[in-house]
Amino acid sequence: MLGTVTAFVESPLQLLCAVEAHAQGLAGPRTRVLARADVPALTAGIDAVQALGLPPGLDVEVAPAPRRLPGGVVVVGDPFSGAFQSALLRAPRPPERIVVVDDGLATLDLARRLLTGAPLVRLTAPPGPLRYGLGTLAARRLRRVVDAGRLTLCTTVPLDDDALDGLDRMGVDVRTHDFAWLRSRPQRDAPAEPTVVVGSALVADRLVHADRYAAWVRGIAADGPVRYVPHRRHDPLVTALLEGLPGIVVDEPRAPVELRLRGLRAGQRVVTLPSTSAVTLSRLLVSRGVAVAPHAVPDAWWTERAVPELRRHLGRTHELATRAAAQSAAPAARPAGAPRRTVAA
Numbered sequence: 001m002l003g004t005v006t007a008f009v010e011s012p013l014q015l016l017c018a019v020e021a022h023a024q025g026l027a028g029p030r031t032r033v034l035a036r037a038d039v040p041a042l043t044a045g046i047d048a049v050q051a052l053g054l055p056p057g058l059d060v061e062v063a064p065a066p067r068r069l070p071g072g073v074v075v076v077g078d079p080f081s082g083a084f085q086s087a088l089l090r091a092p093r094p095p096e097r098i099v100v101v102d103d104g105l106a107t108l109d110l111a112r113r114l115l116t117g118a119p120l121v122r123l124t125a126p127p128g129p130l131r132y133g134l135g136t137l138a139a140r141r142l143r144r145v146v147d148a149g150r151l152t153l154c155t156t157v158p159l160d161d162d163a164l165d166g167l168d169r170m171g172v173d174v175r176t177h178d179f180a181w182l183r184s185r186p187q188r189d190a191p192a193e194p195t196v197v198v199g200s201a202l203v204a205d206r207l208v209h210a211d212r213y214a215a216w217v218r219g220i221a222a223d224g225p226v227r228y229v230p231h232r233r234h235d236p237l238v239t240a241l242l243e244g245l246p247g248i249v250v251d252e253p254r255a256p257v258e259l260r261l262r263g264l265r266a267g268q269r270v271v272t273l274p275s276t277s278a279v280t281l282s283r284l285l286v287s288r289g290v291a292v293a294p295h296a297v298p299d300a301w302w303t304e305r306a307v308p309e310l311r312r313h314l315g316r317t318h319e320l321a322t323r324a325a326a327q328s329a330a331p332a333a334r335p336a337g338a339p340r341r342t343v344a345a
Contacts (some may be wrong), residue, residue, distance in 0.1 A: 006032040007075035008066060008084065010103075012045030012078025012232065012256040013276065015060070016182065017101035021154040022183035023055045026073050026099055034063040036083070041232035041253065048255030052185040057099040079110055080102040080122050082131065085138035094145045099152045104276035105320075107157045109313065113139065114146060115166045123310040133299075146170050174195070178328050179282045182258060190263030191227035193249065198257055198272040199230040203238055204238060206304040208273075208297060210238050216288035216295070218341055220271060221247040229257055231273050235342060257281065264290045271298060279324045286325035294318045 005027040007018045015035060022031040035042045038100055046060050054060065065083035068090035076084055079100060088094070100110065109123055119135035120142070121127040126134065145151045149171040159167075167174055197217055202208040220226055230253040231237050243250045251260075258280050261270065267288025272278050278294035286292055294317045302311060 003028060003072075004030045004032050005073045006070050007031055007077075007097075007101075008036070008040055008087075009033060009042070009077045009101075010036040010065075010081055010083070011077065012041055013258070013280070014101060014103050015042065015045050015049060015158070015180075016256050016258060017103075017154065018075050018077060019055065019058060020156075020177050020179060020181050021075060021099055022058045024154070024175070025232075026154050026175060026179060028073055030057045031059070033060040033075075033076065034057065034066070035060060036063050037064050037265050044254035045256055046262045051178055052182075052259070055181060065312065068092075069095050072192060073099065075101060077101050078106065079138070079142060080106060080120050082134060085120065085134050088138055088141050092140060094150070095150075097150045097152065098142070098145050099154060101154050102156055102276070105157070105274075105317070107153070107155050107281075107315065108159070108163075108316065108320075111153075111159060111163045111167060112172065114143070114172065115163070117143065123307070123313055124207070135175050139195060146172055149173075156324070157279055158320055158327060179258065179280070182262065183284065187263040188259065188287075190261060190265070191251075191268075193225040193227040193251075194263060195224060195267055196227045196229060196264065196268065196270045197279045198230060198261075198270060198275065199234055199239075199253075200275055201231045201233040202273060202275040202297070202306075202326060203235045204231070204233045205305075207310070208301045209303060209304055210235055211286050212298075212301045213243055214238050217248070218245055221245060225249070229253075229260065247282075258284060259286070264288075269293060271295060272312035278321040282321040282325040283328045287328050292321060292325065294321050298313075320332060 003019050007133055009015045009018050018033050021027055037045055066087045069087045074095040120133035121132055121140045151172040154175045201214050205212045228248050228250045232253050242248050257277050262284050264285055269291040270281050271293050273295055282292045
């Protein structure tokens, strides 16, 4: 299709943020979202987003990871993905423009690596030499896109002024949003329990000890009924344990929590370990009287896999959630899709 923008997404949050970018007009009049076929949670995410009624000009389909990127405008949710980096390097030339949408707190790490020129490798585990080499080459190719002024970052993460100024000097077009499209859709049913615990992937990623995590959730339930929403990458044994505890209702891991919890009412609260959901749900819920409480990870919970840099990175969640809540509560100064520091209304 002539003039169609291609978006590659590998997680439910990336899918939702690609829809937001299209709704803001940052991609083009027509966007074809290709959801990676080997990510099971994406199927439920697609169904949930489509049930809300997609914006005009946007289509979503499940497809294999691309071998190479096309030459037009490309929307991508995870520049740290090996599939994306390989496709970027196989292309004969960089795309006309790359629009990066959120894949969680990795947005912060992406900004830092763009500013410092560091390889595009994840903080969650030390990379091997081949993975490090791929990340190094991908960073160089992406930097060519930046130097040509052809990179847009569409994010709901409240970057600090130093990062914004640095990206601006590099020529990165930073656009912020507060899920305006999602907030415009009819409300869905939400959990009735006074407390919702958003599950973490830290246990499944072997970064946090499972027994201490389960005890934490059990302690929250001791104060009243809890709805537990597992992360799409959850530890099945921990989830099964929580299902058998009194006072805890465990959901099935399916659509993004931003869709499932946006109907919460004033007086309810959301509790989570350091994660992107603390930031995104603060954008959506705090102005409506719903408390969002990110819980710091005690030192004794961490495993040896959790390197100090990762711990510091996740430790910024509370600050980011607080800033997101304050920005969402204040009237926006510019229209939707406004550049740099303004949050879209």
